[in-house]
Amino acid sequence: MRLGVLDVGSNTVHLLVVDAHPGARPLPAHSHKADLRLAQLLDDSGAIGDDGVDRLVGVVRDALQAAEDKGVEDLLPFATSAVREATNADDVLARVAEETGVRLQVLSGAEEARLTFLAVRRWFGWSAGKLLVLDIGGGSLEIAYGIDEEPDTAVSLPLGAGRLTSGWLPGDPPAAEDVRTLRRHVRAQIARTVGEFSRFGAPDHVVATSKTFKQLARIAGAARSAEGLYVQRELKRESLEAWVPRLSAMTEDQRAELPGVSEGRAGQILAGALVAEGAMDLFGVEKLEICPWALREGVILRRLDHMGSA
Numbered sequence: 001m002r003l004g005v006l007d008v009g010s011n012t013v014h015l016l017v018v019d020a021h022p023g024a025r026p027l028p029a030h031s032h033k034a035d036l037r038l039a040q041l042l043d044d045s046g047a048i049g050d051d052g053v054d055r056l057v058g059v060v061r062d063a064l065q066a067a068e069d070k071g072v073e074d075l076l077p078f079a080t081s082a083v084r085e086a087t088n089a090d091d092v093l094a095r096v097a098e099e100t101g102v103r104l105q106v107l108s109g110a111e112e113a114r115l116t117f118l119a120v121r122r123w124f125g126w127s128a129g130k131l132l133v134l135d136i137g138g139g140s141l142e143i144a145y146g147i148d149e150e151p152d153t154a155v156s157l158p159l160g161a162g163r164l165t166s167g168w169l170p171g172d173p174p175a176a177e178d179v180r181t182l183r184r185h186v187r188a189q190i191a192r193t194v195g196e197f198s199r200f201g202a203p204d205h206v207v208a209t210s211k212t213f214k215q216l217a218r219i220a221g222a223a224r225s226a227e228g229l230y231v232q233r234e235l236k237r238e239s240l241e242a243w244v245p246r247l248s249a250m251t252e253d254q255r256a257e258l259p260g261v262s263e264g265r266a267g268q269i270l271a272g273a274l275v276a277e278g279a280m281d282l283f284g285v286e287k288l289e290i291c292p293w294a295l296r297e298g299v300i301l302r303r304l305d306h307m308g309s310a
Contacts, residue, residue: 002029003303004072005296006063008056008079008104010039010138010162011211011265015063016296017070022304025122026297032066034059035264038082039139039162047088053095060100076299079104080112081139081160109156113142115298117151120207122301123293129204132197134279135294136212136272138162141190141279145197152200155193159186161212161265161272169271172252179248182271187278194282206285208235209294211265212272217290218260219243219269225260233290237280244273 001021007014014033018026036059041052048056060077067075083089084106097103107115116135124131133151135142139160144151168182208217213235218224220239223231247255247270256266280288 001073002071003300004067004070004075005299006060006067006075006077006102006104007296007299008036008038008060008077008083010080010082010140010160011035011037011268012138013056013059013063014296015066016300017067017072018300020300020304022307026300026304030066030070032063034062037138037162039160040166042082042086045087046085048083048086048092053092056092057096057099060096060102064100064102074303075102076303077102077104078299079106080137080295081109081156081158081163084108085139085158109140109142110154112137112140112295113144113154113156114151115302116142116209116295117144117146117154117298118149118301119293119295119298120209120291121146121149122297123291124205124207128207130201132203132206132283132285133291134206134208134213134276134288135210136161136208136275137210138268141275143193143197143279145200145203153196155196157189157193159189159275161268161275164271164275165268172267173249174270176248179270179274183274183278186274187282190275190278190282197283206283206288207291208276208288209291211262212269213276213288214290215260215262215265215269216240216243216273216276219258222290229292234287235276235290236287237277237285240273240277240280244270244277247273 017030020026133144141157141159144154146152217235222233252267256263
């Protein structure tokens with residue numbers, strides 16, 4: 001059947017259409033994206049303003065039309081941290097449902113981490129052993145660890161690249177003191193969780209997902225996306241540490257000229273790099289591998305599992 005997953009994230013609203021059935025890998029058929037930056041549309045009270053809700057309704061309506069045009073039989077709509085943490089989340093969800101008919105399921109941070117972990121496990125298989133999975137989104141950082149398809153432990157921290165950029169790095173390029181302050185904040189937040197994971201022992205394989213990690217790996221010399229899903233892509237901490245001060249000194253326009261960095265995310269890549277560097281350092285990771293599957297694929301796989309057991 002043809003499934004569609006509608007991901008209302010902190011940076012983008014992304015419709016992914018796949019051809020799928022239980023027991024088979026989902027095959028991408030269509031992708032429809034819109035940059036919305038919900039995480040940056042929150043007002044001082046933490047609410048998504050009327051203009052932001054208007055734009056969200058319009059983008060969801062466009063995605064719904066695209067899903068219909070592509071013959072989607074079952075649409076799986078969900079929202080992550082930007083909607084989850086908005087003080088007017090219930091009103092936003094009600095208005096989206098009323099004006100589009102789409103009822104967004106709001107995932108908790110732990111659910112995001114678990115579904116992303118499932119996608120990574122299915123991609124790498126059982127031979128990967130114990131997995132440590134890192135995922136930097138626009139609003140949050142998810143970390144999960146385990147040897148099965150369900151992680152032994154999973155956490156979500158408010159360390160998304162978009163959130164940190166708008167809240168901590170106002171300059172272009174940012175002031176050195178602002179970068180140091182954010183670095184301290186990021187590392188203090190991550191350090192609180194390390195003990196929860198270390199009691200399970202060292203992972204056999206460390207994996208990262210998300211656009212931020214993919215772009216950081218590309219900057220550091222990984223293969224272009226055009227070379228295909230199955231090319232192994234890695235990010236070494238040594239390379240990342242060398243790039244952080246360079247990114248700090250660049251303007252947003254200069255970062256947008258780097259290989260693999262999209263214009264829409266150029267402003268966030270420094271904050272993302274600080275989170276990635278902090279996580280790799282504090283968890284003692286010298287090298288990680290990039291997984292092309294993440295949260296959206298996890299949502300699809302969970303749906304297929306439920307279909308297969310029905």
